[in-house]
Amino acid sequence: MGVKTEFRSSEPISDLEKSQINSVRAMLQEKLPNGIPDDVNTDLNLCRWLRGYHGDMEKIVKNFATYLASRKAAGFVGDDFAEKFFELPDIEPFLQYIASSRLQDRQWSDEHNAFLFVERAWSQPKEFIKTFKTSDYLLHCFGYSEMLQQLILRREKKQSADKGPVQFIVIFDLNTVNITDYVNPMSGYMKLWQIRSELWQDWYPEMVQRIYLTNPPRLLGLLWKVARVFLSEENLKRIEIISHTPDLAGKFLPAWLVPKEYGGEFVNTVPPGDETGVSIRRKITSADYYKPYLHYKSHGIERPKPSHKDVSPSDKFIFKIQVPKDKKLLWDFIASGEVQFAIYKGNNRNDLVFPSLHLITNKLNEEGTLNDVSDSEVSFEFQNLSGYFTLKLEYTVAIV
Incomplete structure (x- = not known):
């Protein structure tokens, strides 16, 4: 006899959910420039999203697109x-x-x-x-x-x-x-x-x-x-x-x-x-303990003089830089509050080169190296997640 538990396995897909799955799949195919990757384009997987978001198609499409772009940027792909x-x-x-x-x-x-x-x-x-x-x-x-x-x-x-x-x-x-x-x-x-x-x-x-x-x-x-x-x-x-x-x-x-x-x-x-x-x-x-700014030293340079920006409540600040051929990009930042951060090529937020992440820098700055952005324009996006307080941002970008 099995152990009794109030939580049973997840229910099979219902007829109503089958129709909703077809709808959300069509919306995603239209939104995503390269369509839905085969591994996550299954009825059971899309059913999880429908149930988790209580059928809110707009939220599903928005978060699914960001998830896919972030997954690719992080390199979390492959059989x-x-x-x-x-x-x-x-x-x-x-x-x-x-x-x-x-x-x-x-x-x-x-x-x-x-x-x-x-x-x-x-x-x-x-x-x-x-x-x-x-x-x-x-x-x-x-x-x-x-x-x-x-x-x-x-x-x-x-x-x-x-x-x-x-x-x-x-x-x-x-x-x-x-x-x-x-x-x-x-x-x-x-x-x-x-x-x-x-x-x-x-x-x-x-x-x-x-x-x-x-x-x-x-x-x-x-x-x-x-x-x-x-x-x-x-x-x-x-x-x-x-x-x-x-x-x-x-x-x-x-x-x-x-x-x-x-x-x-x-x-x-x-x-x-x-x-x-x-x-x-x-x-x-x-x-x-983490030692900051070592990525500058490993490339034989000191950390460049930082720039500063005040980002109003709920606003975004986007900084763009052109990276010459055969060059890479070093970056770091400190923010006074919570920030939604992403790096992408040009104006295409679906072409992330660093995942879209909710970050804080209470104890440590954020920093990194972008190796695969040669001969392209790169956009750094900072969104102030506070609806009340101005975000004070200190950031540095270096081309090497």
Whole structure:
């Protein structure tokens, strides 16, 4: 007998949804200059977007277009992406600080039409934001979400569409969390966690079936308050707090699916994951803190004198520069508030060369190198996300 759970697998596509899928596909084909890539142009995938956005076609088209352009700019494409993700040069250096699932989709449940994902919460939030630029962490989360989506799409390709959309089940371990670190909603790490949650909810809707929070703090009221900062109402309903660890395998999930650490029977034997299937992180020290502006020094120059710009509430500032043939572009910026940032060629926002990301520079500046923009005009776009306060921007661009 299967374990009873109030969250069942996602329903198959309904007749009404089939009609809506055709409509949103037509709208996307018209909006996107190169059409919808084959891997994400499936009924089940578009169904996830329809359900996640409650049928709001305009929002779907806008966010889907930005997601695709950002995915391409980040290099998160290719049939073998799920296998090569952890080896990417922008990802691999940071893996030692993150304890997240290496199970891929091996812990699979037919009953739930879902696989298991396990993650341990940050244990050093104040050190974490001194080690990662916001974009570093968001690109990690973006790529990780894309990897999970590719595993989902592969599963869906192999099985009947009548089973409905594939999802994954999250076990999120709060054992190392000091909940009082998250009381201030304006702290840098709270903002970073909020932006991370915003990214996967906007670009990967309806992929999560259930979120089990294990080893919760005693202050459950505060935990719920923190969760409301990060999650939509829809995803809040997916949370189950497991105050008594054996209940996870006893009441909510089959014992064979749950790692032994959380009261189940599963023991992982595939490296680099531990017995639970989670990568082993190491403690962050001051030697690991990010050192800014090294990309200028590595090209034999000092950081040029920065420019300054005040961006009015909700306004955009676009800075354009022509890059000569056989040259590359170095850049950095600091902003006084939250900014939606993107870099693209010419006036074509669908031709991103740096993903469109919601960024903050509370602790570290943002910076980077663009190698593939030779002989082209490049646009840097900064949108002030505050509707009330002027954004003070300091930025530098150098051609080498």
